[in-house]
Amino acid sequence: AQSVAQPEDQVNVAEGNPLTVKCTYSVSGNPYLFWYVQYPNRGLQFLLKYITGDNLVKGSYGFEAEFNKSQTSFHLKKPSALVSDSALYFCAVRADGSSNTGKLIFGQGTTLQVKP
Amino acid sequence: NAGVTQTPKFQVLKTGQSMTLQCAQDMNHEYMSWYRQDPGMGLRLIHYSVGAGITDQGEVPNGYNVSRSTTEDFPLRLLSAAPSQTSVYFCASSYNAGQAYEQYFGPGTRLTVT
Numbered sequence: 422a423q424s425v426a427q428p429e430d431q432v433n434v435a436e437g438n439p440l441t442v443k444c445t446y447s448v449s450g451n452p453y454l455f456w457y458v459q460y461p462n463r464g465l466q467f468l469l470k471y472i473t474g475d476n477l478v479k480g481s482y483g484f485e486a487e488f489n490k491s492q493t494s495f496h497l498k499k500p501s502a503l504v505s506d507s508a509l510y511f512c513a514v515r516a517d518g519s520s521n522t523g524k525l526i527f528g529q530g531t532t533l534q535v536k537p
Numbered sequence: 538n539a540g541v542t543q544t545p546k547f548q549v550l551k552t553g554q555s556m557t558l559q560c561a562q563d564m565n566h567e568y569m570s571w572y573r574q575d576p577g578m579g580l581r582l583i584h585y586s587v588g589a590g591i592t593d594q595g596e597v598p599n600g601y602n603v604s605r606s607t608t609e610d611f612p613l614r615l616l617s618a619a620p621s622q623t624s625v626y627f628c629a630s631s632y633n634a635g636q637a638y639e640q641y642f643g644p645g646t647r648l649t650v651t
Contacts, residue, residue: 430577453637464541464627464642465580472637511579515637523568523587523634524595527579 423448425514427528434502434535442497442531444512454495455513455525456486465511471495482506502535509533538563541643543628549649550618558613558646560628567633569611570640573597573624580627586611587634618650 424447434440446452453472457465469480476488486497495512512528544559562569570585582595586605600622602614611630615622625647629640 425579455639457642462645464644465629467639467641470637470639522593523570523585523631523640524582525580525640527572527581529577529579 423526425528427531429531431532436537440499440502442510444495446514453515456497457511459509504535507535543643547647554618560611562630566630569630571613572627620650623650
């Protein structure tokens with residue numbers, strides 16, 4: 422069965438420090454991986470995705486993510502955190518076996534708190 | 538473009554009542570879906586549609602119905618509301634389901650069933 426795990430409920434970092442939000446996945450077939458961000462009382466916004474190719478993917482607002490096939494991970498990173506990055510972050514996966522359904526499997530979410 | 542819109546933003550129902558959550562998109566997307574978000578559980582897929590006239594069940598379909606008569610609209614119907622359906626509901630759309638297109642989410646409907 423396909424699944425996504427975000428092992429940390431909350432990540433705390435100081436403004437200006439690098440941040441990492443972890444995600445691991447389990448799928449059969451090639452994974453399509455996504456990161457979304459949710460600000461309070463808002464819908465989810467797309468940040469970036471990995472489909473194929475370069476393992477380092479760059480996205481919106483200075484975020485990037487590294488795909489590691491051997492460790493089945495897709496960690497979200499940013500070199501220098503901003504207070505405005507504080508939000509709820511979701512990792513999601515879709516295996517190419519479900520290409521006719523478009524189903525996304527979401528992790529439970531990680532709250533990022535950036536302190537001044 | 539307005540993107541994905543949802544109405545209402547908030548709703549309180551009594552157990553046993555029925556209602557329809559509205560979702561519309563103006564991006565001519567083929568694929569639309571409904572999720573519910575509960576604390577600590579991420580988002581779970583309720584129903585989805587790969588095109589007008591085609592719908593299918595997701596992970597948690599019980600107690601919900603959908604239809605897709607037009608490309609733009611994808612309403613979610615609660616047949617007989619239960620307290621377990623208290624949640625935040627999100628509608629999403631993407632260009633299609635056959636490629637790894639990102640999904641665009643609406644602002645959500647916060648539903649409370651008493």
